[in-house]
Amino acid sequence: MSPDLALGTYRCRDIPQAAVHAVACGAAWVDTAPNYHHGRAQTELQPVLAGNRDVRVSTKVGFFTPDTATAASDAGVLTPAEAASGHCLTHRYVAWQSRRNATELGRTPDIVFVHNPERAARPHDAIVSAFTALEVESRAGRIGSYGVATWTGLEGVFSVADLLDIAARCGGPGHHLAAVQLPVSLVMLKPVAQALEGTGPLAEATAADLDTFISAPLHGGALPAMVTDELAQLIAPGTTPAEAALRVTASTPGVNHVILGSGRAQRWEVAQHVLTLPPLPDKTLHEVIDVLGA
Template sequence: MSPDLALGTYRCRDIPQAAVHAVACGASWIDTAPNYQHGHAQTRLRPVLAGNPDLRVSTKVGFFTPDIATAAREAGVLTPAEAASGHCLSHRYVAWQSRRNVAELGRVPDIVFVHNPERADHAQDAITNAFTALEADARAGRIGGYGVATWTGFEGAFSVADLLDIATRCGGPDHHLAAIQLPVSLVMLKPVAQAMEGTGPLAAATEVGLDTFVSAPLHGGELPGMVTAELAQLIDPGTTPAEAALRVIASTPGVKHVLLGSGHAQHWEAAQRILALPPLPDKTLHEVIDVLGA
């Protein structure tokens, strides 16, 4: 089954316009965070979500802007030291930020991701604190479910099995852990190599029924300038570098949603076409891994 296109609002310059293109191309998810666009991403999404009630939305807890830090300190949920750090996963802060997310989005988020918990000194303790707060929100109907969005966390700070264990301790067998999000691209190729062998976070998440969101598939827009004509030819003759890069991600086992942050209609249309194609042969993916290394 081909993965879905989704709008990722990190570094997205014009969120409302990007959302229009995303919806036109059949995207069913928008991913955001309270600290994106200097703290304005969620409020800029509110009219989009109101006008498209079938759109699903994921947001995050963890990072915050100086303005959010000031509000949180005034609310008594951040200490001065926590406010200065720019990131917090304490139970009281996560519960406060989760309620704030709902107010800014104008609706209950379908998933709230714990944002880069590997940043904490004791990542699994931080995840436990956050999951405890988010489990309470899920049971009260204030969020649909929760997950972890990470950049390097699956490199040793925690595993999918660890997340399941923590969620079970926080919420029992009927916990609301729903998804993971991680970067996968021709630069961040290790998850592809692992998935091809049936290992790693994508395979583990798929095995236990968790949703998977892939961030930075074009490595922040840098990949089209990095992919050579020879590599694009190896991946899929006749495609552009950006299309070739997306072709690999769309063909990776376990990838369910690919986050694209472009504000250009032609980029969405091209991505829609690429994701609708059949997966590349395993032989091609193994050749790409051999050429680039994992």
Template sequence: MNPDLALGTYRCRDVPQAAIHAVACGASWIDTAPNYHHGRAQAHLQPVFAGNRDLRVSTKVGFFTPDIATAAGDAGVLTPAEADSGHCLTHRYVAWQSRRNAAELGHTPDLVFVHNPEQAARPHDAIASAFTALEVEARAGRIGGYGVATWTGFEGAFSVADLLDIATRCGGPGHHLAAVQLPVSLVMLKPVAQALGGIGPLAEAIAAGLDTFASAPLHGGELPSMVTDELVHLIDPGSTPADAALRVTASAPGVKRILLGSGRAQHWEAAQRALALPPLSDKTLHEVIDVLGA
């Protein structure tokens, strides 16, 4: 089954417009965070959810803007030292931020991702603190479940097995750990290479029944200008560089959702067409990895 397209709002310049195009192309999921778009992404999405109640949403806890730090300090959930760090995963802050996210969105989050826990001095302890708070939120029905969104965490800070172990310790066998998010692209090919061998975070997440989100499939919009004609020909002769790059991400075993951050209708339409094509063969993916390295 081909992965679904979802809107990722990290580098979106016009979040509401991007959401309109995403929904028009069949996207049913939006991924956001309280620190995206200078702290305004969630508020900008509130009218979108009001008009599309079936849309699902994932948000995050961890990073915060100066305005959020001030509000959290006033609420007594961030110390001055924590506020200065720009990132916090303490139990009290995570609970407060999760509820603030829901209020800003005007929508119950389907998922709350623990955002880049590799930033913490002791990642496992930080994850446990966040999971403990999010278990309370999930059991109270204030969120659907939780996960971990990471950039480099699976490079040694933790594994999917570690996350499952921590979730079980925090929430028992009925824990609400539901998803992982990580970069998968022509720039970040290691997860693809691992998945082809049946190992790594994508394979482990699927085996555990977790949802998987591929972030930065076009590396912040930089990839199309980096892809050579020779690479396009290897991946999918006649396609555009953006389509070729998306097809590699979409063909990675275990990817269920791909986060696209464009605000242009033509980009969504092209991505929709690219993801409707059959997955690339394992042979082609191996050849791409041989050319670029993992």
């Protein structure tokens, strides 16, 4: 089954416009966070989410803006040291931020991701604290489920097996851990190489029936300029560098949702087309890895 499209709001300059284009091209998810777009991303999504109830939304807990730090400090859920750090995963803060997210979005989040727990001094302890709070929120119906969104954490700080073990300890066999989010691209090829061998986070997540959300498939928009015509033709003859790069991510075993952050309708139409194409043969993916290295 081919992966589907999701809108990511991390670098969007015009979030409402990007959301309209994404939904028009069949995006099934919108991914956001309380610190994106100077803290305004969630409220800017409200009108589109209200008008498209079938589109699901994921958000995050962890990072916060100075304004949020002030509000959380006033509410007594951040200490001065925590407020100064810009990132917190304590039980009391996670519960408070999760409920604030729902208010800003105007709806119950389908997934709340624990955002870059590798940033914490003791990542495993931070994950335990966050999962404990999010289990309470899930069971109360204030969120649908939760997951972990990471940039480098799954490269040795923790594994999918660790996350499942912590979730089982925090929530028992009926825990609400449902997804992982990680980067997969021509720049971040290690998960591709691992998936082809049936190992690594994508294979582990698939085996555990966890959803996988792929961030930065075009490396923040930088990849098209980095891909040579020769490499693009190796990947898929007749395609542009952007199409070729996106095709590698979409063809990786275990990828469920590909997150894009563009505000241009044409880019969404191209992405929609690419994701309807059959996956590249494993042989082609191995050739790309041999050329670029994992």
